[in-house]
Amino acid sequence: MRSFVAGTEPGPRLARLTVAVVFAGFASVYVLAADGVAEALLPLGVLVLQLGQVFPRWRRLRGPAALAAQAVLATVAVLVCGVSVGLFGLLAGSLLLVSAWPAAVLVVAGAALVQATRSADALAVIDSTIAPALAALVIYGLTRMAERVDEVAAARVRLALAAVAEERLRIATELNEGIGRGLDAIERGARRAMESAVDAGATGPTIGDVAATARRCLADARSAAADYRALSLAPEVAAARALLSAAGVETEVRIGHTEPLGSAGALLATVLRDAVTDVVRQGTARYCLIETVHRDGMVRLRVTNDGVRTAGAGVEGLDDVIDRMAAVSGALRIGLDPDGRFGVEAAIPATPPAPPPPDTAYGLSIALLGTVVAGFCVKALLLVPGDLVLPAAACLVVIAYLQLRSVRGRHPYALAAMALLAYAPLFVFGQDWLGVGGFLAGPLLLMFRWAVSLPLVAVVMASVATAAAAFGLPAGAVVNYTASTLVTGLVIHGLVGLARVVKELQDSREEPARAAIVQERLRAARDLHDLLGHNLAAILLKCELARRLADAAPERARAEIADVIVMAGRARADLRAASGDHREMSLEEEAESARSVLAAAGMEVRLSLGHGPLPAPAETVLATVLREAVTNVLRHSSARSCHIASEVSQGVVVLSVRNDGVRPDAGRGRPGSGIGNLTARLAALGGELTARVEDDGWFRVRAVLAP
Numbered sequence: 168m169r170s171f172v173a174g175t176e177p178g179p180r181l182a183r184l185t186v187a188v189v190f191a192g193f194a195s196v197y198v199l200a201a202d203g204v205a206e207a208l209l210p211l212g213v214l215v216l217q218l219g220q221v222f223p224r225w226r227r228l229r230g231p232a233a234l235a236a237q238a239v240l241a242t243v244a245v246l247v248c249g250v251s252v253g254l255f256g257l258l259a260g261s262l263l264l265v266s267a268w269p270a271a272v273l274v275v276a277g278a279a280l281v282q283a284t285r286s287a288d289a290l291a292v293i294d295s296t297i298a299p300a301l302a303a304l305v306i307y308g309l310t311r312m313a314e315r316v317d318e319v320a321a322a323r324v325r326l327a328l329a330a331v332a333e334e335r336l337r338i339a340t341e342l343n344e345g346i347g348r349g350l351d352a353i354e355r356g357a358r359r360a361m362e363s364a365v366d367a368g369a370t371g372p373t374i375g376d377v378a379a380t381a382r383r384c385l386a387d388a389r390s391a392a393a394d395y396r397a398l399s400l401a402p403e404v405a406a407a408r409a410l411l412s413a414a415g416v417e418t419e420v421r422i423g424h425t426e427p428l429g430s431a432g433a434l435l436a437t438v439l440r441d442a443v444t445d446v447v448r449q450g451t452a453r454y455c456l457i458e459t460v461h462r463d464g465m466v467r468l469r470v471t472n473d474g475v476r477t478a479g480a481g482v483e484g485l486d487d488v489i490d491r492m493a494a495v496s497g498a499l500r501i502g503l504d505p506d507g508r509f510g511v512e513a514a515i516p517a518t519p520p521a522p523p524p525p526d527t528a529y530g531l532s533i534a535l536l537g538t539v540v541a542g543f544c545v546k547a548l549l550l551v552p553g554d555l556v557l558p559a560a561a562c563l564v565v566i567a568y569l570q571l572r573s574v575r576g577r578h579p580y581a582l583a584a585m586a587l588l589a590y591a592p593l594f595v596f597g598q599d600w601l602g603v604g605g606f607l608a609g610p611l612l613l614m615f616r617w618a619v620s621l622p623l624v625a626v627v628m629a630s631v632a633t634a635a636a637a638f639g640l641p642a643g644a645v646v647n648y649t650a651s652t653l654v655t656g657l658v659i660h661g662l663v664g665l666a667r668v669v670k671e672l673q674d675s676r677e678e679p680a681r682a683a684i685v686q687e688r689l690r691a692a693r694d695l696h697d698l699l700g701h702n703l704a705a706i707l708l709k710c711e712l713a714r715r716l717a718d719a720a721p722e723r724a725r726a727e728i729a730d731v732i733v734m735a736g737r738a739r740a741d742l743r744a745a746s747g748d749h750r751e752m753s754l755e756e757e758a759e760s761a762r763s764v765l766a767a768a769g770m771e772v773r774l775s776l777g778h779g780p781l782p783a784p785a786e787t788v789l790a791t792v793l794r795e796a797v798t799n800v801l802r803h804s805s806a807r808s809c810h811i812a813s814e815v816s817q818g819v820v821v822l823s824v825r826n827d828g829v830r831p832d833a834g835r836g837r838p839g840s841g842i843g844n845l846t847a848r849l850a851a852l853g854g855e856l857t858a859r860v861e862d863d864g865w866f867r868v869r870a871v872l873a874p
Contacts, residue, residue, distance in 0.1 A: 256302020378710035605655020
C-alpha cells in the first residue's frame with residue numbers, strides 16, 4: 168500500500184506553497200511602494216507572522232503574542248510610515264482566523280477612517296475599504312482551504328487504515344469459520360489417532376478422516392486465495408512473465424489500468440492465463456506483449472505474440488470464457504493482427520468507483536472564489552466613469568464567469584476570451600481598465616507549467632506597465648498597477664488552484680482505501696497459498712503415509728501422526744498470518760521441515776545451507792520461497808531426488824531448489840499463482856526469482872536477494 172502521511176503528500180505541500188506565494192505577493196505591493204528601509208521591513212514582518220498561520224513548523228509564530236506583534240507592526244507601518252491601509256487586510260485576516268470577526272470589522276473600518284484623513288475622494292475611501300476586506304477574506308479563505316486540504320489528506324489515511332483493519336477482521340472471520348474449524352478437527356483427529364494407536368485397526372479410519380478434512384481445508388484455502396486474487400491482475404501478470412521467461416520467450420508488459428478491478432479481475436486473469444499457456448504450448452513464439460488499458464469505462468487486456476499461427480486459429484480453454492464475457496457486457500477477440508501477430512484481446516466494463524461522500528470544502532472554495540472575484544470587479548467598476556459602468560459591468564460579468572469556470576480545468580478558448588477582454592476595452596475605458604490584467608495572469612499561471620507561465624505573466628505585467636506609461640501615469644502608479652497585476656494573478660491562481668486540489672482529493676478520497684484493500688487481499692492470498700497451502704499439503708501427505716503404514720509399521724505411523732499434530736499447530740500460525748498477524752519464519756526450520764516432508768514422500772534429499780544470519784524480512788521471504796518450491800516438487804513432478812542449497816556470494820544470498828523427474832510438459836502448463844506470489848514477494852525486497860528446466864533436465868527454482 169502506498170504510504171499517505173498527512174501534510175507530506177503533494178496535495179498539502181502544494182496547498183501551503185500556494186498560500187505562501189499569494190501572501191508574499193500581497194507583501195510585495197507594499198515593499199515595492201516603500202520609500203525607505205522601515206517602510207519595506209515592516210510589511211515583511213507582518214508577512215512572516217502571517218505565514219506562521221500556514222506552516223505547521225512555524226507554530227511559535229501563532230497565538231496572542233504573535234497577533235499583538237502583527238497589529239503593532241501593521242499600525243506603525245500605516246500610521247507612522249504612511250504605508251497603504253491595505254496592509255490592515257493581513258491583520259484583519261489573522262483576526263478572522265481566531266474567530267475575532269468583530270475586531271476584524273473594526274480593523275477594516277479603521278482602514279477606511281485612515282484613508283478618509285488622507286484623501287477627501289469618496290471613491291478612494293470606498294476602494295480602501297474594499298481592499299483590506301478582500302485581503303482579509305483571501306487570507307482567511309486560503310489559510311482555511313490549506314488546512315482543509317490537510318484534513319482531507321489525513322482523512323484518506325484514516326480511511327485507508329480503517330479499511331485495512333476492517334478487511335483483516337473480515338478475512339479472519341471467514342478463514343476461522345471455515346479453515347480454522349478444519350484445522351481444529353485435524354488436530355483433534357490426530358490426537359485421537361495417537362491415543363488409539365495401540366489398536367492398529369482403529370488408526371486407519373481415524374487417519375483417513377483426518378486426511379479427508381485436510382483435503383477439504385486445502386481446497387478451501389486454494390479457493391479463498393483465488394477469490395482474494397480476483398481483485399488484481401498483478402499476480403497473474405507476474406506468473407505469466409515467469410512462465411514465458413522459463414520458456415525462453417522475451418516478454419514485454421505494459422500496465423495501463425488502475426487497481427482494483429473487482430469481478431473483472433478474475434475474468435481477465437482467466438483470459439491471461441489461457442492466452443499465455445497457449446503461447447508456451449505452441450512453442451513458436453520468441454516475443455510476447457502483455458498490455459492493459461483502462462479507457463472509456465472499459466478495461467482491455469491484450470496478449471500478442473510473434474508465433475506462427477494460421478488465420479482462424481483458436482485458444483484452448485477460452486471457449487467457455489466467451490459466454491462469461493458476454494454475460495457481463497464484455498467482448499473477446501482472437502485472431503491475427505494486420506502485422507501478422509497472433510493476439511487475444513478481452514474488454515470488460517470496469518467496476519465503477521463508489522461516489523465520494525459529500526463535502527462542504529469544495530463548495531466553500533467556490534464561494535470564496537466568487538466573493539473575491541466579485542470584490543475585484545467592484546474595485547474595477549469604481550474607477551470607471553458613470554456613463555461606461557454598464558458596458559464595463561457586462562465585460563466584468565463575463566470575466567467573473569470565465570474565472571469560476573476555470574476551476575473545472577483548462578479551457579484554451581476561455582483563455583483567449585480572457586485576453587481579449589483584458590486588452591480590447593483599454594481603448595474604451597482607458598487607464599481605468601489597467602487593473603483587469605491580473606484576471607489574465609491567474610489563468611496563465613494555472614494553465615501552463617511554471618517555465619512557460621512565468622514568462623507569460625511577465626509579458627502581461629510588462630504590457631500593463633507599458634500601457635500605464637502610455638497613458639502618462641506617474642512612475643509610482645505604473646509600479647502599483649504592475650505589482651497589482653501580479654498580486655491579482657496570484658490570488659486567482661491560489662483560489663482556483665486550491666479549489667482544484669480540494670476537488671481532486673475529495674474525488675480520490677477512497678482511492679487509497681480501495682488500493683489498501685486490494686493489497687491486503689493479495690497479501691492474504693499469498694499467505695494462504697504459500698504458507699498455509701504448503702502445510703496443509705504436507706499434512707495430507709503425512710496422513711496418507713500414516714494410513715499406509717498403520718498395519719505394516721505402527722511405530723512409524725505414530726511418528727507421522729505426531730508430525731501431523733505439530734504441522735497442524737504451524738498451520739494455525741499460518742492462518743493467523745493470513746489474517747494479518749505478522750509472523751517471522753526461519754529458513755533453517757523450513758529446510759528441516761522440507762527434508763522431513765520430501766523424505767516422507769520417498770525422495771532423496773540433499774541439504775546444504777551456507778547463508779549465515781539474515782535479516783528477518785529476507786529470511787522470511789526465502790523460507791516462503793523454499794516452501795513453495797517444495798510444494799511444487801510434490802505436486803508437479805515425479806522426482807526421486809531434490810537438492811536444497813543456500814550460499815552468500817558478494818553480499819547476495821542465493822537459494823536454489825533443484826529436482827529431477829521433470830514431466831515432459833513442464834513449463835507448458837498454466838502459470839501457477841505460486842510463482843507470481845513469490846516473484847512479488849522478492850521484488851518487494853529488491854530480489855529476483857527464476858524457475859526453469861536446466862540443460863541437465865533438472866528443474867530449478869532460484870531466488871537471489873541482497874539482504
